[in-house]
Amino acid sequence: xxxxxxxxxxxxxxxxxxxxxxxxxxxxxxxxxxxxxxxxxxxxxxxxxxxxxxxxxxxxxxxxxxxxxxxxxxxxxxxxxxxxxxxxxxxxxxxxxxxxxxxxxxxxxxxxxxxxxxxxxxxxxxxxxxxxxxxxxxxxxxxxxxxxxxxxxxxxxxxxxxxxxxxxxxxxxxxxxxxxxxxxxxxxxxxxxxxxxxxxxxxxxxxxxxxxxxxxxxxxxxxxxxxxxxxxxxxxxxxxxxxxxxxxxxxxxxxxxxxxxxxxxxxxxxxxxxxxxxxxxxxxxxxxxxxxxxxxxxxxxxxxxxxxxxxxxxxxxxxxxxxxxxxxxxxxxxxxxxxx
Ligand code: DAH
Numbered sequence: 001x002x003x004x005x006x007x008x009x010x011x012x013x014x015x016x017x018x019x020x021x022x023x024x025x026x027x028x029x030x031x032x033x034x035x036x037x038x039x040x041x042x043x044x045x046x047x048x049x050x051x052x053x054x055x056x057x058x059x060x061x062x063x064x065x066x067x068x069x070x071x072x073x074x075x076x077x078x079x080x081x082x083x084x085x086x087x088x089x090x091x092x093x094x095x096x097x098x099x100x101x102x103x104x105x106x107x108x109x110x111x112x113x114x115x116x117x118x119x120x121x122x123x124x125x126x127x128x129x130x131x132x133x134x135x136x137x138x139x140x141x142x143x144x145x146x147x148x149x150x151x152x153x154x155x156x157x158x159x160x161x162x163x164x165x166x167x168x169x170x171x172x173x174x175x176x177x178x179x180x181x182x183x184x185x186x187x188x189x190x191x192x193x194x195x196x197x198x199x200x201x202x203x204x205x206x207x208x209x210x211x212x213x214x215x216x217x218x219x220x221x222x223x224x225x226x227x228x229x230x231x232x233x234x235x236x237x238x239x240x241x242x243x244x245x246x247x248x249x250x251x252x253x254x255x256x257x258x259x260x261x262x263x264x265x266x267x268x269x270x271x272x273x274x275x276x277x278x279x280x281x282x283x284x285x286x287x288x289x290x291x292x293x294x295x296x297x298x299x300x301x302x303x304x305x306x307x308x309x310x311x312x313x314x315x316x317x318x319x320x321x322x323x324x325x326x327x328x329x330x331x332x333x334x335x336x337x338x339x340x
Contacts, residue, residue: 001049001057008038009064016075022083025076032068039065109340110210110329113317114192117212120236121190124229126214129189131174133196139173140166143296144253152252157198159207167196171213172253175289175308178215179297186218187306192313203325210313217289217299217306223256226286226307234262234283237316241268245280254287254308265319274319281319284311 012032019025032038043061046054088094107115118128137148146152156169174191182189191213199207216225227246234242242262249259260283264275271277286309291301299306314329321340323329328336 001045001053002060005042005057005060005064008032008042009068012038012068013071016071019075019079022076022079025072025079029072033065033072039068106338106340108329108337109317109321110313112340113313113320114210114212116237117233117311117313118190118192120233121212121214123236124232126188126190129174129178129191131168131171131177131191131193133168133194134161135166135168135173137164137166139176140168140170143176143293144172145290145292145296146252150252152250159196159198169197170195170310171211172308172310174213175215175253175293176297179217179294179299182217183298186216188216188218190214201327203327206314206326206330208330209326212311212313214286214309214311215289215306216308217294217297217304219304221288221305221307223258223288223307226258226288226309229307230260230283230286230309233311238262238265243269244283249285249287251285251287253290253293254285255290257285257287260284260286260309282312282315284309286310 012028016025016028019028030037034040039061043058046058046061049057122128140158141153141156142148158169159167161167171191171193174193178187178189178191193210194208195211196208197205199205201207214229227244231244234244242265245261245263247259247261249257251257261280262283263269264272264279264281266272266274267279269279271279275281286307289306289308294301294304294306314326317323317329318326
């Protein structure tokens with residue numbers, strides 16, 4: 001009987017070791033170790049043995065049962081490990097690697113500055129007006145009092161789509177669109193957006209950049225209103241200590257036209273490299289809306305007046321963060337972008 005027991009044990013172990021699937025283990029367990037299993041059946045035969053043999057075979061059978069249980073547990077564990085390692089190798093996932101940081105998006109520095117500017121003018125009651133980046137020659141130039149023959153066209157190097165269509169060189173054509181839409185009501189809008197110039201790219205000039213245009217149309221609007229709004233804007237963006245300076249200038253769509261400067265935010269007007277020892281920084285161009293432009297927008301210049309301005313967006317961001325190369329804004333360099 002002991003031989004029988006040994007044969008049983010050997011058979012069970014041979015099978016156990018040949019298994020390649022965890023599923024097969026349950027079957028094996030049933031076959032050998034369950035109540036109806038072979039070992040239990042074997043134990044039932046003990047009654048037929050003599051009183052001397054019974055304890056010896058009984059003990060041997062119990063030892064076999066115990067060792068089959070241990071082998072079973074060990075095989076179960078090793079099969080599971082084999083399976084896991086195989087799955088890891090197949091999927092090429094190394095669970096022991098530290099996790100990768102989830103990248104969080106952020107607003108581009110130009111967008112941050114645009115939003116700040118939008119917020120300041122919104123507080124002063126300006127609506128935000130969206131205008132297209134691809135414009136007609138008519139809107140980009142002619143309706144802004146810049147006829148085809150006029151030398152003022154030289155102020156804007158232009159990307160032409162065809163004879164009639166351009167990438168807008170400034171946000172000013174949106175003035176005409178706003179006037180045509182709001183006529184005959186008063187207007188107080190800003191027009192933020194991208195503009196394009198056919199220019200050599202250098203640390204100081206890009207072929208694409210942002211502007212924020214402003215336009216008011218109403219009754220009795222005066223140059224002092226324009227200066228007041230610009231002063232308030234400088235105070236809100238750079239702090240209440242800032243001073244504004246006005247210089248006479250020329251733009252075809254405003255009359256009179258002015259250039260707005262602000263005392264240097266770095267040296268407060270003592271002279272430094274940022275202001276190139278002039279003590280002043282350019283904020284933008286502005287003026288009273290030209291009568292021709294008012295008329296082109298549908299407003300009678302005898303009854304209506306207004307002011308307009310055009311502000312840069314990258315320049316103030318460069319000043320604020322000490323960025324000395326405008327190309328960084330469009331270089332897609334994450335190390336640069338993620339600083340802000
Ligand atoms: N459109 C001008 C430019 O891009 C900027 C400008 C100047 C806009 C004076 C205005 C303005 O509205 O009144 O160079």
